[in-house]
Amino acid sequence: MSSALTDLFPHPIVQAPMAGGVSVPRLAAAVSEAGGLGFLAAGYKTADGLYQEIKQLRSLTGRPFGVNVFMPQPEYPGASTGSPGAAGAAPPSGAVELYAHQLAGEAAWYDTELGDPDSGRDDGFEAKLAVLLDNPVPVVSFHFGVPDREVVDSLHRAGTFTLVTATTAEEARAVERAGADAVIAQGVEAGGHQGTHRDLPENDGAGLGLLSLVAQIGEAVDLPVVAAGGIMRGGQIAAVLAAGAAAAQLGTAFLATAESGAHALHKQALTNPLFARTELTRAFSGRPARALVNRFLREHGPYAPAAYPEVHHLTSPLRKAAARADDAQGMALWAGQGHRMARDLPAGELVRVLAGELAEARAALSAGGGAR
Template sequence: MPHDLFGTAVIAAPMAGGTSTPAFVGAVHRAGGLGFLAAGYKSVAAMQAEIRAARDAGTRFGMNVFVPDPAQLAPSAALLAELAEYRRQLGPDALRYGAELPAFRLDDDDQWQGKIDALLEDPVELVSFAFGLPGPDVVRSLQRAGSAVLATVTTAAEARQAAGQGVDALVVQHASAGGHSAAFLPAPAPFSAASIRQDGTTAELLAEVRSAVGLPLVAAGGVMDAAGLGAVLRAGAAAAQLGTAFLRTDESGARQLHKDALADPHFTRTRLTRAFTGRQARALENDFVRHHPGAPEAYPAIHHLTAPLRAAAAAAGDPERLNLWAGTGWRQAQPGPVAGVVARLLG
């Protein structure tokens, strides 16, 4: 049974960068699911505009916010040297399109405080966080304002820290999920190189987290159909959060180039990569991923550094240098209306 906090077993993941539009989230709501808007990469004003658009349409929704990492906003001399070397390695990619690589941007906290202030002034029903924890003061303030607070975790250790901050529920993200990993604690060996746990299944990770905390859990990673949804619900999830399953839908705001790549037999695997943003993310393996296996851990500096390359690749219709986020179940993603995806999941 879906938890009262969500009212459904199907949650559409917040997919930043233009995929999770108010129209997309509205379609999920009308189909019987719950969608999250994504504040990431947007200005405060743009986030507020999307909230108004969703409300005006009568949509039930949540809002996801990126938590900035202070260490990434004050890089060491060693990391700055790695960034300079990576910028040099990107030279041939820039030359291909006649693009100009920008100067390093090291101060971008994604307008963190402004977004929190806006959500306190004009609360939404659900606020989720990724890439870290907001802090107990922020959690309590949002709750007092009327919002339920969710934290995204990837291990039992992260879950315990999040529970200690008083959040209402957890999104438990397995490494099979597409897009960015929400991991914020170093993983124990042998997974420390990627800082992301990759063994087992989403249901098994869920069971581990369930044994560590007593909060409602949302399972994320690898859920593409009714069988996958049933597996995580039986493992104790209150709902499942899906992103890749919705990417090819009519209402998805993803680029058509991205949608087409998910159906292209040329792409045969996904891989975790820092090449596009400096943060581990799962994407279809294309030339850019293969050619830049050693990108430093420097988010969002690398996100800004590669932005002109990604824009140029999109304009040129070149999927080989675009960030084609995709989970391990990408082959099951289907075109058509959002309502069809939700119906197949719940049917």
């Protein structure tokens, strides 16, 4: 990674931005204070809410941090977000309405109403970008597509480093053409939403494993790579660094920390034997996202349409009602494949433990031994 960017954080450890109230200012501050790179998630927030969180984070730490932004979703059919191939296929006519009908029993069970699927597709992108240009932050990353070159250039003029998620070598080339400073290689092991630029039903579950992806992207572009997906231990960080990555991004590992804003049941479920595995599902949002398998996923995943963010808006009241009822079986329990290795530690201590494990692994590899 360019020295100017690595100088921002001593340890090659990035806390993944987890939308939905998980990546709160206290979590990002704790990670940055410990020498990693903490991140806020702008997804699903208002522009003012983002501004207030940035203000709060700056009151907690003077160290560098990042903000993640969701790219606008194209209007159907055939619209473009400005990045090549960013548009997804339009869902079949009536698919969202049919899914709403199938979820009527859930709404009755939780004594709530389904959400409005037409609540908006751009997640307030322009307003959030304005916040980030008026109040520049050290790092901004993008998910669900590639911003226009003009957007990247404007952030560069503000002194902001830019990173963009890619799930294939082809997507990484688009990131490079846009002028971004680094690419986040997201393997299929990652928890939460896959950051694919083009959302096609035939690609469900067809993502690349992280080590293969890091190698392919490393050969495809001349950009620093941040590896993301299933990383829970310092030895795994050493492995992706050895494979060519400049840093590792961890989400599920930080979801379990005390500073995380995740629901207590979500944290507990990571290591609960009742939630033994994860699957990619469209059940909660309409886009492939990795979650712990629970009742909602099993019952609704098989027929959930490829329609993001319509399905996200539709199921939002259900997920909130399940959380209020302390019912983990109805919640979106985002988690990566390494979830059973989650540790109940303060975020700053976790960074220090990971850094120590990384140092041990590097020493063992240098000596010709194994790494944990």
